[in-house]
Amino acid sequence: MKRLLLIAVPVALAALGWWLWGANASTGPTFRTHAVVLGNIEDTVSAVGTLQARTYVDVGTQVSGQLKAIHVDFGAKVEQGQLLAQIDPTVYEARVAADEAQLMNLRAQLQDRQVQLALAEKQFDRQRRLLAERATSQDAFDSADAGRKSAAAQIAAIEAQIKQTESTLKGDQANLSYTKIYAPIAGTVVDITARLGQTLNANQQAPIILRIAELDTMTVRTQVSEADVPKLKLGMPAHFTTLGQPDRRRTGTLRQILPTPEVVNNVVLFASLFDVPNPGHELLPQMSAHVFFVAAQARNVPVVPMAALRPVPRSRGQYTARVLENGAPVERQVEIGVSNRVSAEVRKGLQPGDQVVLETPAPSTNARNAGGPQGGPPGGPPGMARTPRL
Secondary structure (H helix, E strand, O other): HHHHHHHHHHHHHHHHHHHHHHHHHHHHOOOOEEEEEEEEEEEEEEEEEEEEEEEEEEOOOOEEEEEEEEEEOOOOOOOOOOOEEEEEEEHHHHHHHHHHHHHHOOOOOHHHHHHHHHHHHHHHHHHHHOOOOOOOOOOHHHHHHHHHHHHHHHHHHHHHHHHHHHHHHHHHHHHHHHHHOOOOEEEEEEEOOOOOEEOOOOOOOOOOOEEEEEEEEEEEEEEOOOOOHHHHOOOEEEEEEOOOOOOOOOEEEEEEOOOOOOOEEEEEEEEEEEEEEOOOOOOOOOOEEEEEEEEEEEEEEEEEEEOOOEEOOOOOOOEEEEEEOOOOOEEEEEEEEEEOOOOEEEEEEEOOOOOEEEEEOOOHHHHHHOOOOOOOOOOOOOHHHOOOOO
């Protein structure tokens, strides 16, 4: 009995090994596949941008003085010509009053000199007639003539002073009017930088009091790297989303690429701008935007993952792909169109519904762990295993 057990056990083990080897041999390799489907695809240049009002005005003051009143607040909607703020006008009112008084004085002097001129003209005319009759001296005649000319010169000087004073008065009246600051455009007050009671000095630069922005049209200002700028073309479509509304896409058209770059951390960036309508004023200045400039796009076309394609050397747009046919992969030549890093448009070689292989399957775990080349025990199939000697 013991001898029979010693013989039966190796035989049973050999039969079990043979069955497992056959099971492994009958199980084919598995493939990760993806179906070719109809869809839309875009080749885009992505960038990060910020929103700003396309039309805005920094409202400042042209005169110095204490800010006496601010008549608007943040978010206020203003009309063109509306009173926004006021500088203390006391000094400028005094200057205007002084100019007006000086002007009145000069006009009175002018009137006096005109009377003196009229008298000098009469005296000269009298001396001229007397000289013709030899009833006066030449000296008296010359004195009358000089008096007449002097009076005329004094009138001319006073008239010049009047013009100068009128000019000064005009400037001081303008400065007085500048103490009242009006809205140059209609829009929304988006920022107020000055505070009530603050003294503003306009001698060196115009102090900014507030900013008015017209929010019906916003400009998206993006920073595009120098590597992607050649892909941008004026007039190309663009779309973006905001952090607050990530599911809402807004569209525009590239309007301008500024030629002067900005260097940030040794990265050269170019500002690229496009406009977007904002009728509901949901978009506000300084909001962040995730922007995509559409270099190319295709609608309702067969789309294949780029992971399933292998480029053909020296053939632009030509690739190969493995397609499952009757459970086995078959290589096909594929021509693609619009593509990005994820997917590509299929122009030739594949049809919707084709199952493309994404990658080559790795050997099975049993095959890797087996000692023999075929996954069986060393030395061949289980049936060929040697029976241990009794």
